[in-house]
Amino acid sequence: MLDVEEIRKDFPILGKGVVYLDNAASSLTPQQVVDKEVEFYQEYRANVERGIHKFSQKASEEYEKAHSIVADFIGASSADNIVMMKNTTEGINFVANSHDWKKGDKIVTTILEHHSNFITWIRVAKRHGCTLEIVKADEEGHLSLSDFEKVIDDRTRLVALTRVSNVLGCITPVKEIASIAHEHGALVLEDGAQGVPHLKTDVKDSGVDFLAFSGHKMLGPTGSGCLYIADSSLYNVEPLCIGGGTIADVSLEGYELAEPPLRFEAGTPAIAQSIGLGEACKYLKRLTMDYVESREKILTKRLFEGLSEIDNVTIYGPSNLNERLGIVSFNINGMNPHDAALTLDSEYNIAVRSGHHCALPLIKELLKMPGGTVRASTYFYNTVEEIDLLVEAVKEITKRVS
Ligand SMILES: Cc1ncc(COP(=O)(O)O)c(C=O)c1O
CATH class of the missing domain: 3.90.1150.10 (Aspartate Aminotransferase, domain 1)
Known part of the structure; x- marks a missing residue:
């Protein structure tokens, strides 16, 4: 023990x-994670995925390893599914801005959500003429599956919900709701900010298409987080930003995006923080x-x-x-x-x-x-x-x- x-x-x-x-606001960070970040700054401080020199090679190797460790921690099939973000909010906004929303599309969310997973959808609905359905809960925070069955239909593009309420601490039936959504061809975004740090997470079992979570709530550095994107969506979503690091080729006429996850991680990423997040996942896995x-x-x-x-x-x-x-x-x-x-x-x-x-x-x-x-x-x-x-x-x- x-x-x-x-x-x-x-x-x-x-x-x-x-x-x-x-x-729930932010966890503490163990010395092992701090040491890992310091290791980057003291031993191989360089940019990633760009340089031919040894420091850049080592930094890239550690940065890529962090993707693999995070993938393993949440049960994803590969590092390609892991996009490093600075927090849950950025991951949710990525999903909001990476789809070609059409007038009349329906987005379903719940009354339990953190503003990051709520006002984001109000904005999408207002900008694109989508319908936003908000599923209510009872006083203790219980959601009823029959309410989801009623509102999710073939017009529904996305169901966005939290695994755990950051106010009530209640756990929601994400897997069951994902199954209802998928019957209608809708995508599912799980806000894992409070779930991933505290509960075993298996994206293959829950079947979600996107999972956003924050490293700083699970022993990782501030400025670290992740968006998991399921294989089926990897090539169907637009990167939030493009630029350095996201391309396979560029000509005067156009550009070809790099393979995931690089196509989604524009500019110099939060290298030390992401490597630290990998170490945090290792710590939790050891425990x-x-x-x-x-x-x-x-x-x-x-x-x-x-x-x-x-x-x-x-x-x-x-x-x-x-x-x-x-x-x-x-x-x-x-x-x-x-x-x-x-x-x-x-x-x-x-x-x-x-x-x-x-x-x-x-x-x-x-x-x-x-x-x-x-x-x-x-x-x-x-x-x-x-x-x-x-x-x-x-x-x-x-x-x-x-
Ligand atoms: C359920 C939930 N979603 C999203 C967030 C936003 O997390 P971050 O500030 O790390 O983006 C929080 C933060 O408390 C949260 O509890």
Whole structure:
């Protein structure tokens, strides 16, 4: 059995006394990932896919290796399916801008989405005259498959949905929804920002056509992320940007794009960050996602049950713990969530997020809490003792609210 105290030694920030429960916003980074980035800067700092010299060759080799490691981590068939991005948002915008949308095309999304997977589709709909259908959820965040069966039809080009809500922590049935979409010839984009870091991911099993996720939420460097593109779409999508690095040939009349993924990675990419993301995937693979999931189950149970026992605290999201991850949104009744988060930070050194979590449609329409919520979010390196510190702090703070 892996010892969490040993694991915590890999994360120097954890030695600074903070209780870090803002992992859904961004995770911490282990020393191994930092070292890998430093290795690039100190040992083979050069541009990739351009130079003939040894440094460029080595940098290219490491950069390509990172694609293969990420592909393996999400069950993709090859490195060709992996396009390095700076974050989930960029991946989603890539998909939005890489199709020839036609008037009357239908795009289906859900009320659970982060703004990155929501306003993007409002813009596409407005620009191209597409119809945007927004599937609602119940108060705990459950989506009903029959609602998807009703709205997905032969006009539907794309279904874009998250695997896990960043507010409610609920897990959505992406595989089942993908199957309904595919029956109608629609493509499926999974927002994996909260799913890939915490749950085993297998794109072949889920059948999604696109999967966007952020490296910085899964131990990787900031500025790292990825868009997976299934084989069937690799040659059907327009690159978001073109230019240096994306071509096989150029003449006065035109150009021929390079093979994927190079055709999608215009200009000098985020080399160190991408190599760091590969190292982060290696770290998670070494731990195993079974371990990650099992640690988070323990932490989620403790967090949910601890907060549930406090009078004057309202918790949002599924009450069945098997349906959620370690993202627990709550409010101290009668207290602004920002005040609660500020008190937790300044008096208890506990870092949580507060506000609308970039999910205003969910916050306003589903929770009817325009002020938002406090959100505590765990990762495998958190401890039960840290959860208890949060619960005790919240208990004390509630006593101050009359
Ligand atoms: C579900 C979800 N989608 C998309 C994003 C956007 O991620 P990024 O800011 O890394 O692009 C987030 C970030 O919190 C998220 O939680």
